[in-house]
Amino acid sequence: MENDSVPQEITTLVGREVYTNNGVFLGEIEDLRLELDTQQVTGLALHELNHELFAEEAASARGVIVPFRWVQSVGDVVIVNDLAERVQQAKQNEEEEVRA
Template identity: 35%
Template sequence: MASDPTPVTDLADKEVFTADGARVGRVTDVIVDLQAEAPVELALADVTERTVGGLPASAAGVRVPFHLVRGVGDVVVLRSAAHEAPLPLPGGRDDGGDGDGEAVDDDDDPIV
């Protein structure tokens, strides 16, 4: 599989949608594994509550593991439809993820 030549800086401010077109939010940051030189997560703000579900009052947004990204163009499209997506996802100022202080992705592996 060929790598995507899109620079991670081009992801900033892109809208994020599920595979069935439900808006999730807007990319505010990209978390990158510097050793692997690969994106790990997208940090989203301006989150659509009806798509994501209830967020803690202190949440600044959500984080989406990059392996859930289906494609990047004018917008970012996730692999899952809204009803299939593992949302809400960990993220925000005070939210550590699953309640134990560690963020987790859909495989229950700690996200670092």
Template identity: 40%
Template sequence: MQTQITEMFGLRVYTDKAVFIGNVDDVVLDVDQKKIASLAIGELNPEIGEVKGYAGLQIPFRIVKSIGDIVIVRHIPGIFKSPAKEA
């Protein structure tokens, strides 16, 4: 997986279970290790869980599965709740 950091800004972020999380606002770098530490996500989907009072979320880069037209991250059930299904 190779891409320019600036190309990630604004990309929509989804889990591999098709749950929309938000958009990439920034990239957090680990300068000592010379790698990306996490993605800062803004415009959070209010349906993924309790995000009240938070302007964003940091997703560790180690759970990123793919970057292209969108970013796909590994789905973690305790963190990224699936939207409520209509009855």
């Protein structure tokens, strides 16, 4: 029997590190956002954030939620597409434009 066919509890995701497909560390999964009506995971709540990408969020201890649709693979770590990096870079560019 293949490992992929064995159902796993969603709580096994808690504590796993999350990286982009470019190898950039985003954070560690602290909790999951669930849609109870459809019984689906809709987001990953991260803490222990990468301070370079999430300086404001890390300083305020709010954390971030990564949409589950960004997840590309789940194993010992969780891999998400690089949209997370692009979102933060766009946010930083907007802040720099406001300062200029």
